[in-house]
Amino acid sequence: MTSRTGTVAELVAARWGDHRPGMWCEDRVLTHHQVAAGAAARAALLAGLLPSGAPPHLGVLLDNTEEFPLWLGAAALAGAAVAGVNPTRRGAELARDIRHTECAVLVTERARLPLLAGLELPGVRVLVTDGEEYGTLLAGCEGAVPDPYGVTPADRLLLYFTSGSTGAPKAAICSQGRLAAAGQALVRQFGVGADDVHYVCMPMFHGNAVIADWAPALAAGAGVALRRRFSASGFLTDVRRYRATYFTYVGRAVQYLLATPARPDDRDHPLRTGFGTEAGAADAAAFERRFGVRLVEGYGSSEGGAAIQWAPGTPAGAVGPARPGLVVLDPATGRECPAAVFGPGGRLVNGDEAIGELVNRGPSPFEGYWRNPAAEAERRRADGYWTGDLFYRDSRGYLYFAGRGDDRIRVDGENLAAAMIETIVARYEGADAVAVYGVPDPVTGDQVMAAVAGTFDPAGFAAFLRAQPDLGTKMAPRYVRVLERMPVTATNKIHRAVLRREGFRCADPVWWRPPGEDAYRLLTTDDTDDTEDAEGPPASARSPSIPCAARDSNPGPAD
CATH class of the missing domain: 3.30.300.30 (ANL, C-terminal domain)
Structure with a gap:
């Protein structure tokens, strides 16, 4: 376990002097100490590249290689913020994401350079991690020691984009304090320890991999095993190779794993827990039957404004109990929706009245969007955080997901x-x-x-x-x-x-x-x-x- 720490920078520095294996990526292995030293060297390099008077922001356009978490650690030590850049964006949209988050530095690799060809990125310094210049620059920063004392919990650390299905993606802000607290909370929830290994196979430009996988590993002093890109057929091979005990998932990842051919040794692995969203009750049960691993489904808005945790006694089909402050409101009237009424077979019979928008009227860790006051106002209104997601609740206060706002x-x-x-x-x-x-x-x-x-x-x-x-x-x-x-x-x-x-x-x-x-x-x-x-x-x-x-x-x- 870990003691309470206020910043991610402190968590990074705490690994200095720890010579246990701490990071695996393909055939490369780094100790925890080497990870902390690598983050310190990159923080020193970053300090010399960021222009004064401008937001200390850098973009990271990388697959899940060791450079991604090393630059997360570097940004934490330097008091800077990382904008994870989605590699499936193209052309003007890609340039817009980089410019919108005001990245003075963009870290990428040669395989991604074609994406940047012809883009208007004035004032952006591009660092190519597998280029000769990069190695020379880093060599000049060797010997740097991690110094976590120049940053505060309120300093921005992440600018991660929402999906952008209804317009240009919004860059949600996550501070050092919020990310450290989230990692520590998951350590307590899942009993993560220093001997665990977290398998990071979801893309690190997305909040799930960083907040729910990398952060608790960092908080517990656990190891991190990286998969460049998710592979269903390579999943169990990696888990066994790295002795992984914990992983996170989003979207269809669980379905892809279940679609692989079953083998007699499907339960021969050290994996203990999977944590994520959108697997669905039927697939979660099938995953546990086949692989012997319990999946813990949760709900959390990307921006951190509301969260629901499964608890013992949660009915089938429900996400979990509503904690104080979580209500389901009619978006048109602002009034609380009545409890769901279920008919034969568990069918919802009063959906017209019961389905509404999930709103958090309690304390919210939502820290806003970067340079987007209109979107921020849409979330923060009428003394609550409006998630944009549809739910209904039963008479005992358990919440059921009804779809995204666009799924109405x-x-x-x-x-x-x-x-x-x-x-x-x-x-x-x-x-x-x-x-x-x-x-x-x-x-x-x-x-x-x-x-x-x-x-x-x-x-x-x-x-x-x-x-x-x-x-x-x-x-x-x-x-x-x-x-x-x-x-x-x-x-x-x-x-x-x-x-x-x-x-x-x-x-x-x-x-x-x-x-x-x-x-x-x-x-x-x-x-x-x-x-x-x-x-x-x-x-x-x-x-x-x-x-x-x-x-x-x-x-x-x-x-």
Whole structure:
């Protein structure tokens, strides 16, 4: 365990003199002392590169190599902030992220230099970690000793971008104090010790890998094993090689792991805990049955404004109990939504009243967005932190996730929980991955559309839906898009914005139920024309369409 520490800089410096192995990356091994020394050398280099009078910010455009955590440690010691740069961004969008966060220095590697070609980045010093100049610069800083006393808990340390599905990504601020406290809290929650090894396979430009994986390892003095990019087929090999005991996940990572061929030795490993979001109850149970590892699902807004932790006694399907201050409010009126009422099979029968936005009226660690007061005001209003996520609560105070704000589905005046429909459709035998979302309909408000990756039999799917006791009369998907592979973001989350904008006009086959019918049939051009005449244009015709090929710009796992 670890003692309470106020800054990440102190946690970095605490490893000075610790000669146990502390970091693994492919065939390279660094001791904890070498990690602290490497961070100190980079902090000294950074101090000479940052211009006076400007925000002390640096961008990091790297895969999960040892350079990423070394620069996190360097920034902590130097009182600077790291902006993790998403390598799937391109052109003007990529340049915008770097300029918006006012990065005076950009750390990258030769493999990423083509992304920067032709970009307007005035005043940005580019450091190439596998270049000759970089080695020369670092050699001049060897012998630096970590000095944590020039920084405070309030100093910015992270500027990490939200997904940006509804506009330009927002850079959420995380201070040294908040990151240190988050790491220490997870140490207490999971009993992390100095002999543990954290496997960091989620991308470090995203908050999950840094806040939930790297920070608790640093706080406990545990080791860190890095995977350059997530690989489902390489997962267990790495876990065994590095003797990893803990990992984090987001998005579809668990589904990708479950999709690998089962082996008799799937339980032969030291892994103890997985912590993350969006695995779903069914996949979490399947993961534990196969690999013998319990996954702990939690909820936390990217910005840190609200969090829910699972606790013993949490009902199936719920995220966890509402701690003081967490409420579900009607966004239109600001009033608290009534408790959920469940019918046969656990079906939510009063979704129109019960589904609302999760709001934290208690203390919030949200520290704002960099240079974005409008977005900050949208989060901080009416004496609370509005998460933008949809929830409902039961009579005992347990909270259930109903979808992201953009996932709001309203059919014939009834609010439907996209997450609940996804859980039901995911039971379909042919489904490897499922996403449920609304497509606008001027008559009913929305129609339910599902994207299913896997195999699809229209008659079998219709029969499957009829057999589900918790599927409400308005919840059955009107449209089903069948994909070979689900489009995902760089953090393996389903790219719902792409699916919503494409609607039912895409290159993939789409099956549909005409109004008043139960059977699914293949959607044709004549059907879409008739539908547009009867119901108005589909979602894709009301906004700029993104070609289905666009999903290739956000690749899934390395496999």
